[in-house]
Amino acid sequence: MLKIYGSDLSSPANKIRFVANYLGIKYDYILVKLREGEHQKPEFLRINPIGKIPAIDDDGFCLFESNAICRYLADKQQSNIYPKSLKERAITDSWIDFGSMHVGVAVSKVVYNRIFAPIRKVEIDERSIKEGLEFLARFLPIVDRQLSANNYLMGNSITLADFNMLALLDPVEMAQIDITTYKNICVWRENLRKENFYTQCHHEYGESLKQNSR
Numbered sequence: 336m337l338k339i340y341g342s343d344l345s346s347p348a349n350k351i352r353f354v355a356n357y358l359g360i361k362y363d364y365i366l367v368k369l370r371e372g373e374h375q376k377p378e379f380l381r382i383n384p385i386g387k388i389p390a391i392d393d394d395g396f397c398l399f400e401s402n403a404i405c406r407y408l409a410d411k412q413q414s415n416i417y418p419k420s421l422k423e424r425a426i427t428d429s430w431i432d433f434g435s436m437h438v439g440v441a442v443s444k445v446v447y448n449r450i451f452a453p454i455r456k457v458e459i460d461e462r463s464i465k466e467g468l469e470f471l472a473r474f475l476p477i478v479d480r481q482l483s484a485n486n487y488l489m490g491n492s493i494t495l496a497d498f499n500m501l502a503l504l505d506p507v508e509m510a511q512i513d514i515t516t517y518k519n520i521c522v523w524r525e526n527l528r529k530e531n532f533y534t535q536c537h538h539e540y541g542e543s544l545k546q547n548s549r
């Protein structure tokens with residue numbers, strides 16, 4: 336059986352659970368306690384040599400990096416959420432990379448400083464928060480425009496680009512990032528968060544945070 340190593344507050348780990356749930360893949364979810372350093376223990380490093388979550392162990396086949404894992408799971412199930420045609424797949428990859436490298440990095444700057452730095456009692460970097468918010472002001476209108484004509488980032492079918500962006504935006508309320516002006520993103524997000532794949536993973540990111548399970 337597939338094992339997913341994650342933590343309830345990890346957006347990349349939750350992304351894998353969204354995808355596995357959507358694809359109907361059964362899995363064991365193994366909580367890795369980052370605060371206790373479990374991700375740096377030799378037994379975990381054997382599964383993921385970079386010492387981060389998420390990671391999977393699929394009957395002895397171990398993989399890390401959430402986007403690589405999602406692609407693997409989709410291809411394993413022969414699902415069109417990772418389109419098969421060369422060009423559609425390439426455009427999906429563009430949106431995945433744009434999401435992770437631009438939107439995700441910007442969200443992380445704000446999330447780290449507003450959520451995790453206070454929990455860990457480390458200094459809050461206001462400049463990093465400002466930079467993250469500025470990047471989001473630049474990139475979220477692009478996402479909003481992309482969703483203005485279609486239900487999903489790639490058109491009328493859900494793809495890995497949507498699962499990625501959904502996970503990346505999960506903590507926005509908790510990090511007090513206001514996205515309410517992006518009407519298309521809000522509608523897209525509201526619809527996806529009602530789906531079983533999402534609610535099976537967590538009702539709301541905030542609930543997980545309250546439980547402080549990291």
Ligand SMILES: N[C@@H](CCC(=O)N[C@@H](CS)C(=O)NCC(=O)O)C(=O)O
Nearest residue numbers: 345346347386387388389400401402
């Ligand atoms: N690019 C990676 C990001 C992985 C990552 O940064 N994971 C965080 C939790 S969200 C982690 O394991 N942090 C612990 C550490 O860096 O020591 C992915 O998408 O899988």
